[in-house]
């Protein structure tokens with residue numbers, strides 16, 4: 001019996017099931033469309049979750065993993081709450097985004113992806129977010145001229161944040177950090193190795 | 202009342218299933234006691250306007266069964282009664298039954314004088330509280346027994362006295378009290394039926410907020426000439442003709458947030474209800490929003506017939522949410538269709554939610570070893586001893602299948618009785 005079922009599963013569906021976080025849920029989608037209709041940003045992106053799940057089952061690996069859909073999700077959880085089959089849709093979408101990034105198939109120049117990378121690099125360096133550097137990297141994400149423009153526009157907000165001790169100029173030199181930085185890096189490395197072992201097997 | 206013995210079959214619930222089981226067992230000579238918690242028998246079938254698939258009126262079938270019951274001295278009916286407890290085992294159960302006072306005795310001729318003098322009004326349960334009825338009332342015109350009921354709220358008032366004085370045959374008895382009866386029976390058939398899933402719980406659909414979003418059971422009452430709108434198909438908000446109507450399938454069914462099971466009859470009920478619209482208005486139009494159409498069993502023909510109509514459309518999509526157009530109180534259905542992934546926001550005069558069927562059985566009074574499945578239905582199996590489920594107590598069924606299931610249960614109960622002697 002299970003052999004029969006497997007015949008109907010294409011390779012990409014199997015790949016998603018084994019390698020994407022929560023990917024084993026995809027086959028349970030009954031294509032009712034409630035997630036698509038409930039997404040507040042639904043008409044702004046290329047593919048709704050309903051469509052993405054159908055594309056996975058149709059074996060469209062390239063189209064799925066290069067879609068901007070997963071990067072547009074704001075984690076509002078409307079889809080999860082309403083899904084009649086309790087699919088963890090938000091988590092599946094994030095799992096797909098992560099997997100696409102890993103394979104280098106994620107859409108280039110996607111602002112969410114870029115920001116996520118900046119944030120991650122910043123956070124993992126010291127174990128603390130360096131607000132100043134995150135802010136500046138974000139402003140200069142799209143080039144020098146664009147960066148100056150945004151900085152000037154945000155000047156007042158920045159000054160107010162300094163006044164209210166939300167960030168400090170001193171962060172420019174090193175910035176604050178967790179106590180055991182090398183311990184943190186070891187931990188992250190281990191997590192990365194575990195994850196790779198799962199995904200690359 | 203006939204004396205209950207270990208030869209007696211008790212049937213709990215007097216819907217079409219309970220009536221059928223009672224008649225089948227009594228017509229082969231068995232002693233039957235039928236108890237019903239409402240003041241009349243017939244159950245939810247009596248609240249349906251037309252029957253699928255023939256589109257005839259259910260009163261006709263109910264009348265035939267009422268007649269068979271009247272003609273049979275082996276059937277005793279206790280209305281306004283419920284089971285309080287069950288003990289014992291196959292062939293030898295002891296059941297305690299609580300009967301609420303009706304304040305009207307068998308002398309009632311259903312002349313209606315009491316209702317004429319009654320002044321206060323109560324929610325009309327028969328019409329799902331869509332309108333009011335007098336405090337002295339006949340539940341509905343064809344109610345069996347044809348006997349009025351006086352509502353608890355007026356018993357100790359002047360109005361109660363007036364009602365009592367109005368009766369020329371001495372049928373009003375304001376001193377009636379709740380009573381308790383203990384019965385010995387051989388076998389018990391549970392025919393407690395179903396209740397509509399509470400549409401208010403499906404928050405994205407706004408049944409509790411929008412006047413023109415109604416449930417399928419409310420729609421059945423609306424079509425009845427004796428119903429809350431005297432049979433007029435109009436919008437609850439302003440009484441305007443409801444010509445452009447949408448149906449939302451699986452409202453509460455096949456959904457882990459509400460009822461997990463498929464209620465099975467809602468597709469057929471909706472297909473049937475589209476004819477209410479297209480038969481009433483020449484320019485009427487119905488749109489059905491569905492996940493899959495499950496026209497159970499041999500009803501595929503009926504589906505094809507409706508599908509071929511130009512004024513009935515099928516949209517494959519579970520509606521995501523319903524909003525209201527503030528200007529005209531039109532409900533607006535929002536979602537994405539599965540055939541083409543088009544996003545829609547469609548406006549209608551009225552929307553009908555095809556609500557699911559939920560088991561009505563109060564399982565707390567059952568002995569522990571009775572098999573209740575994860576959806577709350579009682580499953581027939583050998584562990585249940587001399588107890589059997591019939592009709593919608595066993596599963597979400599249409600009338601045809603309920604009657605089959607009730608006949609089977611009656612046969613099983615008769616076997617228990619026969620094995621006693």
Ligand SMILES: Cc1cc2nc3c(=O)[nH]c(=O)nc-3n(C[C@H](O)[C@H](O)[C@H](O)COP(=O)(O)OP(=O)(O)OC[C@H]3O[C@@H](n4cnc5c(N)ncnc54)[C@H](O)[C@@H]3O)c2cc1C
Nearest residue numbers: 214216217218238244245252253393394395592593599600
């Ligand atoms: C919108 C809608 C439309 C439908 N239209 C059709 C149709 O056109 N054709 C068709 O074939 N089917 C139709 N059905 C299905 C039909 O209503 C059921 O098949 C039928 O009601 C089942 O009968 P029943 O006797 O099993 O249950 P019920 O009709 O629910 O009867 C159960 C009885 O038991 C009583 N009861 C419950 N608990 C107790 C208790 N503890 N003690 C004493 N009494 C109790 C209740 O008061 C009730 O009288 C429709 C259903 C819906 C929701």
